[in-house]
Amino acid sequence: MFPGILFAVFFVLNALIWGEKSSGAVPFGTMFALVCLWFGISVPLVFVGSYLGFKKPAIEDPVKTNKIPRQIPEQAWYMKPIFSILIGGILPFGAVFIELFFILTSIWLNQFYYIFGFLFIVSVILIITCAEITIVLCYFQLCSEDYHWWWRAYLTAGSSALYLFLYSIFYFFTKLEITKFVSGILYFGYMLIASYAFFVLTGTIGFSACFWFVRKIYSSVKID
Incomplete structure (x- = not known):
C-alpha cells in the first residue's frame, strides 16, 4: 500500500513535468526500472513476509478475555x-x-x-x-x-x-x-x-x- 500510493502520486507529478517538457522529468527508462523494482522485489517480499507471518503462532493475550464484547458506555x-x-x-x-x-x-x-x-x-x-x-x-x-x-x-x-x-x-x-x-x-x-x-x-x-x-x-x- 505504501509504495503503491507513493508511486502513483510520483507518476502523476512526473507526467505533469513531462507535459511541461522540463529537463527535470524522470526518464521513461528510469520509471520502468522503478516499476520492475516494485513488482520484481517489493511485491514478492510482501507475499513472503505475509506467508512467514501467518506461519508464526498467534499472539496470545496476557489475560483471559470475554468472548462477548461489552457495551461501551457513553464517552465524554x-x-x-x-x-x-x-x-x-x-x-x-x-x-x-x-x-x-x-x-x-x-x-x-x-x-x-x-x-x-x-x-x-x-x-x-x-x-x-x-x-x-x-x-x-x-x-x-x-x-x-x-x-x-x-x-x-x-x-x-x-x-x-x-x-x-x-x-x-x-x-x-x-x-x-x-x-x-x-x-x-x-x-x-x-x-x-x-x-x-x-x-x-x-x-x-x-x-x-x-x-x-x-x-x-x-x-x-x-x-x-
Missing part, C-alpha cells in the same frame, strides 16, 4: 475519537516544528542544511513524544471502558502528519514565490508524499508503544 466529549486523535497529533508535530522549517528551506529555497546532529536529537524526541502521547491517551480511553484502541493508537500519533501538511500550506503562501500552476501542484504533491510517509512513521511508533503498554499493564493483572 473530550474522549470522542476525532477530538482525541486530533489533539494527540499536536505534540509530535510541535517536537519537529522548528527543524521542519530548516528542512523545507533547504529543499525549496536551495539553502544548505548543516545541523544533522540536531536532527538526530529531534528524531529521538519525536519517537519519545509519539510513544508518550499515545500511551497517555490510550490509558484515558481504557479508563473510560473503551477497548477499541488499536486504530485509534495508530491515528493518534499519525495525525501529526495532518499538521505537517497544513504547515506546508502555510509555508507555501508565506515563504515561497511560486506562481505557476504546475509548480504549485509539484510542491503540494511532494509535500503530500512527505506527509504520508510521516503519517506511516509516527502511526507505527504510536501503535507499537501502545501495544507494548497494553500488554504490560494487563500482564500485571493477577486473577485468582
Whole structure:
C-alpha cells in the first residue's frame, strides 16, 4: 500500500513535468526500472513476509478475555475519537516544528542544511513524544471502558502528519514565490508524499508503544 500510493502520486507529478517538457522529468527508462523494482522485489517480499507471518503462532493475550464484547458506555466529549486523535497529533508535530522549517528551506529555497546532529536529537524526541502521547491517551480511553484502541493508537500519533501538511500550506503562501500552476501542484504533491510517509512513521511508533503498554499493564493483572 505504501509504495503503491507513493508511486502513483510520483507518476502523476512526473507526467505533469513531462507535459511541461522540463529537463527535470524522470526518464521513461528510469520509471520502468522503478516499476520492475516494485513488482520484481517489493511485491514478492510482501507475499513472503505475509506467508512467514501467518506461519508464526498467534499472539496470545496476557489475560483471559470475554468472548462477548461489552457495551461501551457513553464517552465524554473530550474522549470522542476525532477530538482525541486530533489533539494527540499536536505534540509530535510541535517536537519537529522548528527543524521542519530548516528542512523545507533547504529543499525549496536551495539553502544548505548543516545541523544533522540536531536532527538526530529531534528524531529521538519525536519517537519519545509519539510513544508518550499515545500511551497517555490510550490509558484515558481504557479508563473510560473503551477497548477499541488499536486504530485509534495508530491515528493518534499519525495525525501529526495532518499538521505537517497544513504547515506546508502555510509555508507555501508565506515563504515561497511560486506562481505557476504546475509548480504549485509539484510542491503540494511532494509535500503530500512527505506527509504520508510521516503519517506511516509516527502511526507505527504510536501503535507499537501502545501495544507494548497494553500488554504490560494487563500482564500485571493477577486473577485468582
